[in-house]
Amino acid sequence: AQSVTQPDIHITVSEGASLELRCNYSYGATPYLFWYVQSPGQGLQLLLKYFSGDTLVQGIKGFEAEFKRSQSSFNLRKPSVHWSDAAEYFCAVGASRNTGFQKLVFGTGTRLLVSP
Amino acid sequence: ETGVTQSPTHLIKTRGQQVTLRCSSQSGHNTVSWYQQALGQGPQFIFQYYREEENGRGNFPPRFSGLQFPNYSSELNVNALELDDSALYLCASSSGLYTGELFFGEGSRLTVL
Numbered sequence: 001a002q003s004v005t006q007p008d009i010h011i012t013v014s015e016g017a018s019l020e021l022r023c024n025y026s027y028g029a030t031p032y033l034f035w036y037v038q039s040p041g042q043g044l045q046l047l048l049k050y051f052s053g054d055t056l057v058q059g060i061k062g063f064e065a066e067f068k069r070s071q072s073s074f075n076l077r078k079p080s081v082h083w084s085d086a087a088e089y090f091c092a093v094g095a096s097r098n099t100g101f102q103k104l105v106f107g108t109g110t111r112l113l114v115s116p
Numbered sequence: 117e118t119g120v121t122q123s124p125t126h127l128i129k130t131r132g133q134q135v136t137l138r139c140s141s142q143s144g145h146n147t148v149s150w151y152q153q154a155l156g157q158g159p160q161f162i163f164q165y166y167r168e169e170e171n172g173r174g175n176f177p178p179r180f181s182g183l184q185f186p187n188y189s190s191e192l193n194v195n196a197l198e199l200d201d202s203a204l205y206l207c208a209s210s211s212g213l214y215t216g217e218l219f220f221g222e223g224s225r226l227t228v229l
Contacts, residue, residue, distance in 0.1 A: 044159070106158070
């Protein structure tokens with residue numbers, strides 16, 4: 001069964017500092033991997049996704065993530081954090097075509113706090 | 117292009133009641149999924165509808181049911197509400213079964229007293 005672990009519940013970063021949010025997944029086949037962001041009272045917005053190919057994926061708002069199969073990881077990074085990046089970040093793994101339907105399994109999220 | 121819209125945004129029910137949540141999918145999208153997000157948790161997959169039929173379901177009891185209409189809008193129905201059903205219910209649409217990218221609405225916040 002698929003699973004996602006986000007080991008950090010909260011992270012506080014100073015504005016302008018770099019950011020790395022950790023994500024580890026468990027899945028038997030080649031995974032589809034996603035990072036979503038959720039602001040308070042809002043739905044989920046897709047930041048980036050990995051299906052295949054280049055293991056370094058660029059997303060919106062200056063975010064990137066690197067897929068490392070050997071470590072079963074898909075960590076999210078940003079070189080310089082802005083105050084508006086404060087939100088909840090979710091990593092998710094998607095089912096492959098073999099299941100007959102599309103289901104995302106989400107981690108429990110990492111809340112990012114940005115200090116002045 | 118209209119995004120995914122959900123209604124109502126907030127509602128309060130009591131145990132044992134029934135609730136219907138509604139979702140209008142993004143224009144051109146024929147697949148709708150529903151997720152439950154409890155406080156402090158990640159979203160959990162309830163089920164997916166494709167071309168008006170349920171084609172995948174998570175670990176939710178039968179009192180969670182749904183519909184998809186010819187215009188691809190959708191409803192989530194929950195019968196015999198329990199306190200643990202209190203959550204944010206998210207609808208997501210996509211343009212096919214395996215596009216990978218889901219477009220989420222802002223959710224319906226259900227409180228069960």
